[in-house]
Amino acid sequence: MRDNPLIFELSVPGRVGHSLSECDVPSKCIEDLIPDEYLRKDLPKLPEVSEVDAVRHFIGLSRLNHGVDNGFYPLGSCTMKYNPKINEDVAALEGFSSVHPYQPEETVQGCLELLYKTGEFLSEITGMAKMSLQPAAGAHGELTGLMIIKAYHAYKGETGRKKIIVPDSAHGTNPASAAFAGFEVIQIKSNEKGGVDLEDLKSVMGNDVAGLMLTNPNTLGLFDEHIKEIADIVHNAGGLLYYDGANANAILGIARPGDMGFDIVHLNLHKTFSTPHGGGGPGAGPIGVVEKLVPFLPYPIVELKDGKYYLNYDLPLSIGRVKSFYGNFSVIVKTYAYILSMGSEGLRKVSENAVLNANYVMNKLKEYYELPFDQKCMHEFVLSAQKQKEAGVSAIDIAKRLLDYGIHPPTVYFPLIVKEALMIEPTETESKETLDEFIDIMISIAKEAESNPDTIKSAPHNTPVTRLDEVKAARNLILRYDFRL
């Protein structure tokens, strides 16, 4: 079978895929303008292809991919909801897409207004005093939030607060971000419901703790009922409470992190607010804070004065910049468009349907797969493939078998506290018909695990490539094309 060609293998010397204007200024030789010693002698080996070669190549690549537009994508914790098309159109309007970030303020009033209002909307949705839209992704928001926690304690003279508490069920970015912001990470065990163990929390809280990072609903898709008690324990010990917004799709218009007692929130606009994941980015991870933390937000902040929007750089306590310019603007445009399309009622319906869909699927599957926490879930739930494991079929095998049916698998082996975890998040944009089909397929795979486990273990069978050798990839590192071949 033929390998799918790389663009470099399609290159034919002399072919062009571009159309550039001829030089229309009186022109000198480059060598007269830039000393020869600076000029490169070997041109970078970029491909030489025609436009049609390029188009067919990239369309060909796109066909090897599965996106939300192709089919069901119940990838837990990732909120793979439908990405509205109109949002792509409005973000591409030239008045947004072709604006330079350093243009004078009076020429970018529309951009600033959009940023300002999106900040206001997100503050209302989360119950926070003020947002910064600068962070480029969820993990970047976490890092920014943790820097604010550190700056706040330092400002109060409490520089001894060097620890951040993270539950063992947390996303991997939580401890990584805390370490990256210069904190020591203290992991606490989850209770039997995946929630925070209050006694354990009390035992680690002290004047050396800067804060606690929490996802609520947690990574098992369960709402921590003791959130107020948790907030009290943390606050009474002088710490701050950080909300990982990865699971915010469960609570829109129903409950707000601010009302739960959180001090800092990040949102993943590419999850909760329908902006596309783009195959791994760009996303956006704005953060919101309570009043006392506003002075520490990254600069600049968009403000409104006398009917004019402006960028405020005069924030002496600010942690500084975490990124160039003002955030992933076009992602924020799509978020703004989404909120305006949904309104308060629509956003509430998002969460209602997301939670209903998850409970519906969970209830139908719990007979066939082990359900470690048998209670109503929020927008997602975690199954375990322990039963199937007895027949030699593991979570990853089930994931791979789903590929044969044109379904993106659930998140596997996460959270770490459940063995053989299959984390399923249907989202609100899926119909009952799609869910029923998924349920049927999952049941047939459960049966197949007993009758014909080898079919599952050798899956997938209908994909562009079969299982790839990841060990070989890591051992024999080939990270770029070798032109000598």
Next chain:
Amino acid sequence: MDDIKHKGDGFKSRYIPNTEEQREKMLKSLGLDSIDQLFDYIPERVKLGRRLNLPEPMSEYELLKHMRELSSKNISTADYCCFLGAGAYDHYIPAVIKHMLLRGEFYTAYTPYQPEISQGTLQAIFEYQTMICELTGMDVSNASMYDGASASAEAMLLACSSKHKRKVVISQTLNPEYRNVIKTYAKFNNIDVVEVGYKDGITELSNLESVTNKEVAAVIVQYPNFFGIIENLADISNITHKSGCYFIVVADPISLGILKSPGEYGADIVVGEGQPLGNPLSFGGPYLGFFATTKELMRRIPGRIVGQTTDKLGRRGFVLTLQAREQHIRREKATSNICSNQALNALAATIYLTLLGKNGLRKVAELCVKKSHYAYEKLIETGRFEPVFKAPFVKEFVLRINEKNIMNDLTNFTECTERLGNKESSENVENYSLVQKLNKKLLKNKIIGGYDLGRNFPELSNCWLLAVTEKRTKEEIDSLVNNAYLGGAEE
């Protein structure tokens, strides 16, 4: 009390397919009567209990109309001629890119954790990595990062952790926003950042030499630097390596179409802003940061990276690899907390570099060089501007406004700026820098002027940083030259 019927009541979203009937059926299968019962576990006292205070939902057409109106409050580089750069550039974006990026299979996919159904994204990243290695002259590239500034900060952190040192040296000719981001990241990691000044527009080598010692993990310079000038990487590389430091270069990818690669000068890490490669200005983002390094450092590289392997049938395929460095495996011991890349922006860059090819990229860079030099000479010829640095540049340059000559008619100036639609008081107009005044004047001629260097460099007040890309025509440059003055005589 709420007797006005909200438009949102009974709102049906086209993005939520289940009908009321289906919802009821589903609830019934769960043994529930109402949606509210699904939220039983949320304590009453943390429930919102009211509707969110947001605008009423808009129909698709209402939204489109609203967004058009909002976007029309901005001036766009599609209508105005842009000479502004300073880290974001108005290069031409071939039409093909938009069409490819709108393939749902690309833009609605998640991170390629399931390689069997993600070969499109994975292979495109592998091609991207190869192209970045070719441009920078490095061995290994990651799959991209948030932007050039954060990639620079990550480079600093990698250097410090690898060398077990807590000090870096950065040049003042590095983009001020990058310096600020580096300082933010440094502050929270107890890293000492030492700034080296410049002389004649480039990093002052004697100063660099005096602060670069065995305590320093890395030296970071920009190429071409913030003033558009080509730094002497050979000498900086020598000074850096003599003290056993890593040499980090922040490079402009378009300029690398003609300039010697940082790899040729012995750079250890090369990062930069990938926006000029087929990504729109978009008021500052999303862009992509590229990050390339040597074989020596590749196991510590932050972020995602794609490697080649084979499937069970022996066919070539691609997977995310070296994942043991990453946060989802290593948690607090990961080499970075980053868990995404800017995949779609990197795809745009890959398609851009594919279409341009090696000769096209060189041609773009050459056009920038020729046109920027033409603009530079013509502006100086007017007598209204003076050269500031006399060093070779690629697509950006610095000029100082000659305060006397710039005014065509001094007495009318305040009046003139008011006529430009400026509602601020004349007192405020006085507070504008000369560069701001000139830029305001140029807007009237549908020209977006250059960057005000006085913002970040007090010694460069009245200095203008202009970028001239391949898009600028002779006519546009001549219009800039002819209109770059202040005063009332243009009326």
